[in-house]
Amino acid sequence: MKTTLSLGAMVSLALMAGASSLASAEAAAQGVDVAVASSDGIRSFNAEDVPTFDIAEDGTVDWPTFSGYRRYQSECHVCHGPDGMGSSYAPALKDSVMRIDYYTFLETIANGKQEVGAAKTLVMPAFGTNANVMCYVDDIWTYLRARGTGALDRGRPAKRADKSPEYAEVEKTCME
């Protein structure tokens, strides 16, 4: 299940697989490491210290990933469509996170992105000063990766873990 490829290999895999079809997302998924290697009491990380989801066998979703679901709903859904599935205006982020790395994801959300095409201008707003987004980017990331790998179905996760005191502490500091 756990396959770790070099970044270069992942990039060429993604390029070979093409843009954003479901098949390409599945192909790219094979090069994406979502296995839990460690935890800091707040969230889980893969072997490269990139945040990852932790979904128990009975379907219980870790608190940060559940939080990511809620934040996605309130901040991203309007443009990126339900459950990370994309819209006519903005790309399917459940597929994007299988293709772009964590650092590119953070950078895009903080600084925004704008593609000026002949037909229409697409604007991804910069959220760098929005605590409702920036305090939860890791949560949104793990939620979208859970969606992209198929570990999480559409809709509101039925079972979730409780918020840990450590998470609550960091959240409070971030939101101040």
Ligand code: HEC
């Ligand atoms: C006002 C509409 C809008 C909102 C709200 C919005 N986005 Fe976007 N986003 C876009 C558009 C449009 C693009 C495509 C921009 C481009 O291609 O240049 C985009 C692109 C992105 C990308 C790059 C995707 C890729 O495949 O390269 C990421 C990552 C992203 N958005 C994350 C988010 C997250 C996370 C949120 C919620 C916190 C969010 N966006 C909210 C419109 C939006």
